[in-house]
Amino acid sequence: MQLFTDLGRYCRLLFEALRSSSEFGTYRKNLTLEMIKTGYDSLPIIILAGFFTGAVMTVQTAYQLLAGFIPRSTIGAIVSQSLLIELAAVISALVLAGRVGARIATELGTMAVSEQIDALESMGFNSVTFLVMPRVLAGLIMFPIIYIAAGTAGIGGGILAGFITGALPPADFLIGARQVFFPWDVTFGLIKAFVFGYVITSISCFKGYYASGGAEGVGNATTQATVLSCIYVLLADLVLAIILL
Amino acid sequence: MIEIKNLTKSFGDTLIWENVNLNIDEGETLAIIGKSGSGKSVLMKHINALMSPNEGGVLIDGVSIFDMSYAELRNVRQRFGVLFQGAALFDSISAFENVAFPLRYFTDYSESKIRKRVLESLEQVNLENIGDKSTAALSGGMRKRIGIARAIVLRPDYILYDEPTSGLDPETSDEINDLIILMADELDVLSVVVTHDMHSVLRVADKAAFIDEQKLSWYGTIEEMEKSTHKRLNSFIRASEYQISKRGEF
Numbered sequence: 392m393q394l395f396t397d398l399g400r401y402c403r404l405l406f407e408a409l410r411s412s413s414e415f416g417t418y419r420k421n422l423t424l425e426m427i428k429t430g431y432d433s434l435p436i437i438i439l440a441g442f443f444t445g446a447v448m449t450v451q452t453a454y455q456l457l458a459g460f461i462p463r464s465t466i467g468a469i470v471s472q473s474l475l476i477e478l479a480a481v482i483s484a485l486v487l488a489g490r491v492g493a494r495i496a497t498e499l500g501t502m503a504v505s506e507q508i509d510a511l512e513s514m515g516f517n518s519v520t521f522l523v524m525p526r527v528l529a530g531l532i533m534f535p536i537i538y539i540a541a542g543t544a545g546i547g548g549g550i551l552a553g554f555i556t557g558a559l560p561p562a563d564f565l566i567g568a569r570q571v572f573f574p575w576d577v578t579f580g581l582i583k584a585f586v587f588g589y590v591i592t593s594i595s596c597f598k599g600y601y602a603s604g605g606a607e608g609v610g611n612a613t614t615q616a617t618v619l620s621c622i623y624v625l626l627a628d629l630v631l632a633i634i635l636l
Numbered sequence: 637m638i639e640i641k642n643l644t645k646s647f648g649d650t651l652i653w654e655n656v657n658l659n660i661d662e663g664e665t666l667a668i669i670g671k672s673g674s675g676k677s678v679l680m681k682h683i684n685a686l687m688s689p690n691e692g693g694v695l696i697d698g699v700s701i702f703d704m705s706y707a708e709l710r711n712v713r714q715r716f717g718v719l720f721q722g723a724a725l726f727d728s729i730s731a732f733e734n735v736a737f738p739l740r741y742f743t744d745y746s747e748s749k750i751r752k753r754v755l756e757s758l759e760q761v762n763l764e765n766i767g768d769k770s771t772a773a774l775s776g777g778m779r780k781r782i783g784i785a786r787a788i789v790l791r792p793d794y795i796l797y798d799e800p801t802s803g804l805d806p807e808t809s810d811e812i813n814d815l816i817i818l819m820a821d822e823l824d825v826l827s828v829v830v831t832h833d834m835h836s837v838l839r840v841a842d843k844a845a846f847i848d849e850q851k852l853s854w855y856g857t858i859e860e861m862e863k864s865t866h867k868r869l870n871s872f873i874r875a876s877e878y879q880i881s882k883r884g885e886f
């Protein structure tokens with residue numbers, strides 16, 4: 392029963408956001424701020440996560456492909472394609488579910504329990520347009536950019552790890568990567584990032600906006616936002632793979 | 637003028653109050669009193685449609701607030717200033733910016749005019765030197781005063797105060813009470829004060845509405861309240877440790 396209640400409130404929140412989107416021009420400044428918080432501020436952790444994912448994958452793939460008759464460039468092909476199709480988008484999304492999702496749910500949750508959302512409404516603001524729209528839009532815009540950063544850092548990490556460990560020279564890595572490069576893989580990754588951006592920001596906004604019950608309520612909302620974001624990211628990942636590949 | 641007509645509110649199966657009828661005239665200050673949990677703040681939040689009733693309505697200058705389009709409702713809400721219980725200041729911006737906030741979005745004032753209007757409002761609450769202080773650095777009384785400055789910055793017709801003196805020491809409470817009187821006099825606004833602080837009621841209100849046993853249990857002027865034989869009202873007043881006759885405030 393609670394699931395249906397939550398689903399109804401989630402749809403109502405989104406409907407309200409869409410219904411009032413014409414007022415968004417008034418609150419454009421919020422979008423810029425959210426894009427910085429969601430995208431720019433997340434870049435260090437995303438680059439770090441992408442870099443190490445690429446590096447570890449290269450070392451492990453090299454270990455798994457010990458047989459001498461397999462060209463070493465295959466490692467570059469496997470690592471780069473895995474990063475572009477799957478890992479850059481999913482690893483970034485899981486990291487950002489914690490970083491961005493938790494921040495959004497905590498911010499909005501604290502505003503809800505301290506009556507700041509009521510204060511906005513009482514002044515004549517549309518709180519959904521003011522608070523939810525910029526955060527969701529920032530997610531939609533910035534997650535694909537973050538995906539590109541994670542993918543690039545991952546390939547960079549793979550090349551460096553291959554070179555340092557002697558598993559394969561950078562030239563071989565790049566030959567392998569070029570051999571299996573299809574523009575559709577990047578498009579697919581960008582679509583995923585776009586969807587994940589929506590999933591994480593909308594769920595976190597929903598959980599934060601309807602938080603109640605003081606500090607404990609905000610804590611619960613944050614936990615639920617993070618856990619649900621991760622679950623729905625993985626679910627969306629599977630659905631997109633089935634539909635688009 | 638605000639008219640509350642046959643208002644009934646429940647949360648699920650829990651009835652908060654039913655058939656509440658109240659008229660609040662221009663320039664009047666009404667205190668809504670009652671025990672904690674009696675639904676005073678809930679009633680206040682119906683006045684500017686932050687909450688919706690199960691039955692009944694609220695008329696603002698004869699127009700039903702619950703039948704308005706959202707655009708109309710927003711215009712009406714801008715005629716209200718609201719001081720929330722914890723002041724509800726936006727903690728991501730400074731005290732000055734909190735007061736300037738509605739002006740930046742709802743007026744096309746120049747920066748210098750915004751600054752002038754904000755300083756005027758801050759001066760009215762005796763905080764003209766607050767500068768760019770963070771709201772986290774403010775005491776409870778200062779937060780409430782900044783809340784009042786923000787509530788009056790758009791020059792509202794109505795001001796709603798939710799527990800304006802709760803959590804404050806007696807001296808600061810008196811300062812807030814003085815401000816409520818000052819706002820009512822200087823701005824000639826209709827004020828609604830939700831409180832269980834009888835000292836505050838006697839200082840600021842013209843009329844009082846007692847919410848008890850899930851209904852509007854008593855309603856009248858402060859003078860009538862003094863003479864009332866309503867048992868539960870008298871018990872509530874006694875419990876608030878205020879002996880009206882002994883203090884001789886009338």
